[in-house]
Structure formats: structure tokens, C-alpha cells
Amino acid sequence: MDSDDVLKAGLVLVAAFVLLPLLLGVMALPMLLGFGHTGMGIGGVGVLLWLVAGLVPLVVLVGIGYLLFTALSGDGEDRAIEELRAAYARGELTDEEFENRYERLRRDAEPSDER
Known part of the structure; x- marks a missing residue:
């Protein structure tokens, strides 16, 4: 097993065991802070936080997928x-x-450079 294989395996393990729980925690952050409950309403800050909490992990997962693809x-x-x-x-x-x-x-x- 050469150093490239070890690096690839390490990237997969980091993505699976460290970043995934972190992303799930970010998605649950608005619920843990109590946003989106009574007093916030549909147009309140809670909806914005839920949107960000859903998009940030998606962007991070796409980035991780790209890095894994290029590494592998x-x-x-x-x-x-x-x-x-x-x-x-x-x-x-x-x-x-x-x-x-x-x-x-x-x-x-x-x-x-030909088109």
C-alpha cells in the first residue's frame, strides 16, 4: 500500500466519521436554539436559519465529494x-x-487553445 492509498483512505474516514456528525449538528442548530417556534412566525429568523442549516451542509458535502473524487x-x-x-x-x-x-x-x- 503506497502513500496515495493511505491518503485516500484517510480522506474517506475523515469525511465519514468527523464531518458527517458535524454537518448533522449544524442542521439541528436552529432546533436546539429554539428558533422556528412560537413568536418567530413563517417569515421570521427561524425559517432563514432552517434554510441556511439545510444549504450549508449541502455545499460542504458537495465540496467533500469533489475533493474525494479528485483524490481517488x-x-x-x-x-x-x-x-x-x-x-x-x-x-x-x-x-x-x-x-x-x-x-x-x-x-x-x-x-x-483551439475552439
């Missing part, structure tokens, strides 16, 4: 270059083959 998907270009370097180090490629393949990987990885 990895970067294929870096791995291809690592494999190319390993093959060169093992003597499977000549200098010219390595340079050609390296330049091609770099060129393919650059975003194109």
Missing part, C-alpha cells in the same frame, strides 16, 4: 511519466525513444 481519481499523466522513467531506468528505452515519448506525453497533457 488520481492523475494518469503523472503515472505515465513515472512508468516511462522506470522503463528508461531499466534500460528498455534509448535516449531518443525516452525523449520522444516524454515530449508526446507532455504535449498531450497540455490544454489546447
Whole structure:
């Protein structure tokens, strides 16, 4: 198990065991403070707090999902270059083959400006 796998597993555990209970607590905050009960009415501060308490966890969960997705998907270009370097180090490629393949990987990885 390499360090990337440990990092990915750590991110999943943090999201599951730390952030989820925290988000549930934020959602319950207006109820714990007593907002939304008598005296606040439909247009009162309680409705606003319930709206925020519902949207904040949603935004945080989407952010966590994005971070987990990017961490778990990895970067294929870096791995291809690592494999190319390993093959060169093992003597499977000549200098010219390595340079050609390296330049091609770099060129393919650059975003194109064509529209």
C-alpha cells in the first residue's frame, strides 16, 4: 500500500466519521436554539436559519465529494511519466525513444487553445 492509498483512505474516514456528525449538528442548530417556534412566525429568523442549516451542509458535502473524487481519481499523466522513467531506468528505452515519448506525453497533457 503506497502513500496515495493511505491518503485516500484517510480522506474517506475523515469525511465519514468527523464531518458527517458535524454537518448533522449544524442542521439541528436552529432546533436546539429554539428558533422556528412560537413568536418567530413563517417569515421570521427561524425559517432563514432552517434554510441556511439545510444549504450549508449541502455545499460542504458537495465540496467533500469533489475533493474525494479528485483524490481517488488520481492523475494518469503523472503515472505515465513515472512508468516511462522506470522503463528508461531499466534500460528498455534509448535516449531518443525516452525523449520522444516524454515530449508526446507532455504535449498531450497540455490544454489546447483551439475552439
